[in-house]
Amino acid sequence: MRRLPDVPPRGRAITVDLEGESIPAIEGEPVACSLIAAGESVLARSVKYHRPRGPYCFAAACSHCLMRVDGQPNVYTCRTPAQAGMKLERQNAYPSAKVDVFETIDWFFPKGLDHHEMFAGVPVAETVMAKVARQLAGLGLLPREAADPLPPAQTLRTHVAVVGAGAAGLEAARVLSTRGIPFRLLERDDVLGGRLAHGAPEQDAPHVPEPTAFPAGSVMTRATALGLYDDEHGRYLAVVTRGEEGPRLIKLYAERFLLAVGGHPPIHPFENNDLPGVYAGRAASLLLRRYAVAPEVATLVGWGPELHALARLLDERGVKVAAVVDLRGPLPPDAHPTACMGAEPKAHGLRAVSALSFEAQGSGRRKVECDAVLVSVPVSPGFELARQGGAKVTFDAKAGAFQVEADADGRTEVPDVFVAGDITGAGTAKAAAAAGHRAAEALAGGLS
Numbered sequence: 001m002r003r004l005p006d007v008p009p010r011g012r013a014i015t016v017d018l019e020g021e022s023i024p025a026i027e028g029e030p031v032a033c034s035l036i037a038a039g040e041s042v043l044a045r046s047v048k049y050h051r052p053r054g055p056y057c058f059a060a061a062c063s064h065c066l067m068r069v070d071g072q073p074n075v076y077t078c079r080t081p082a083q084a085g086m087k088l089e090r091q092n093a094y095p096s097a098k099v100d101v102f103e104t105i106d107w108f109f110p111k112g113l114d115h116h117e118m119f120a121g122v123p124v125a126e127t128v129m130a131k132v133a134r135q136l137a138g139l140g141l142l143p144r145e146a147a148d149p150l151p152p153a154q155t156l157r158t159h160v161a162v163v164g165a166g167a168a169g170l171e172a173a174r175v176l177s178t179r180g181i182p183f184r185l186l187e188r189d190d191v192l193g194g195r196l197a198h199g200a201p202e203q204d205a206p207h208v209p210e211p212t213a214f215p216a217g218s219v220m221t222r223a224t225a226l227g228l229y230d231d232e233h234g235r236y237l238a239v240v241t242r243g244e245e246g247p248r249l250i251k252l253y254a255e256r257f258l259l260a261v262g263g264h265p266p267i268h269p270f271e272n273n274d275l276p277g278v279y280a281g282r283a284a285s286l287l288l289r290r291y292a293v294a295p296e297v298a299t300l301v302g303w304g305p306e307l308h309a310l311a312r313l314l315d316e317r318g319v320k321v322a323a324v325v326d327l328r329g330p331l332p333p334d335a336h337p338t339a340c341m342g343a344e345p346k347a348h349g350l351r352a353v354s355a356l357s358f359e360a361q362g363s364g365r366r367k368v369e370c371d372a373v374l375v376s377v378p379v380s381p382g383f384e385l386a387r388q389g390g391a392k393v394t395f396d397a398k399a400g401a402f403q404v405e406a407d408a409d410g411r412t413e414v415p416d417v418f419v420a421g422d423i424t425g426a427g428t429a430k431a432a433a434a435a436g437h438r439a440a441e442a443l444a445g446g447l448s
């Protein structure tokens, strides 16, 4: 990865400390982004086989970027803004994550290691093995110092809590504004829009409004909903906000909850899909659109409209696309000139991606050199919050993902929980906005 030369950085040039080495970074951009732009592709080691790990999703959804930051273990560096002098350490490796002697575990057990059964039932050996496994597979060490006490939780009340300010949540908020219904729109990022702001641009996608388009105080950014709970005062979302003064817990009580949290970038199964340099398609578009960080040469693999939209975006921004491998097809009429139907992808490289090979339909196995493999497949619905709030979740065998059951207007089995957008199954941004509109109208009808 590299910074695009003709785009000025979004923030102040600083340095961070990576295990004693001074690394250039940009203040405020995710630490992991600064590191990969500086050529540091290995940020961690996997827990069991100690395989090299680099960031994949840039959405706090894969755990490949966990590092020790300023003494705090297991920090998502893909969501942590870089600050001057920040101390970064890789975890779970000996003597270092770049050269980890425990990666020999991966070579010794090429067919997999079942640590549940190894020496199980053998006196003494079982105890010794358990201690060894704990040392090898531990993730991080406890902080050196106790964390500062957090401020007391704050309590807020509203009529409707909308979680997620992507296409669905923004349109729902617009409907509620128009109807004069008090609401709070929660977005974990510091900007609104979700994939509208950071994904590969889609045709007919709605525009992203400014926060000022909504009533004052109704939009909360850097606010992550952790859970949906009940107490004697009613139903509330537990929300963590991250402001200048640090994290703060908020109990947000509401009469209705509209969950429009979108989906997670899935990790598509193929050989070496965990090599540093394999990124989710949405991570690649985020890095490019927001931080002007991109591969020298990218190969794209996956299926669905976002795959081809990403190829167009890279092309427009001058990033070389070596191949677009569509695993399902059919190819759209405006597909990238390198696009083809393919199967059985495999990433190559020792510590990081150097190529991708695949079965090209009609022409046998091909191998293309690249420094990044971008995996663009439809997202997996982020059903967890809805499930915890009581909504029914079912497995869609065709999509290969769990999704929240809801009617066309987003009503779930729970009267106060509505859903909209990719949480019910991946679709276009335009379709998500339409779902957000219907859900807002439906839930507004039941409010006093």
Ligand code: FES
Binding pocket: 054, 055, 056, 057, 058, 059, 060, 061, 062, 063, 064, 065, 066, 076, 077, 078, 079
């Ligand atoms: S969790 Fe940070 S890159 Fe996936």
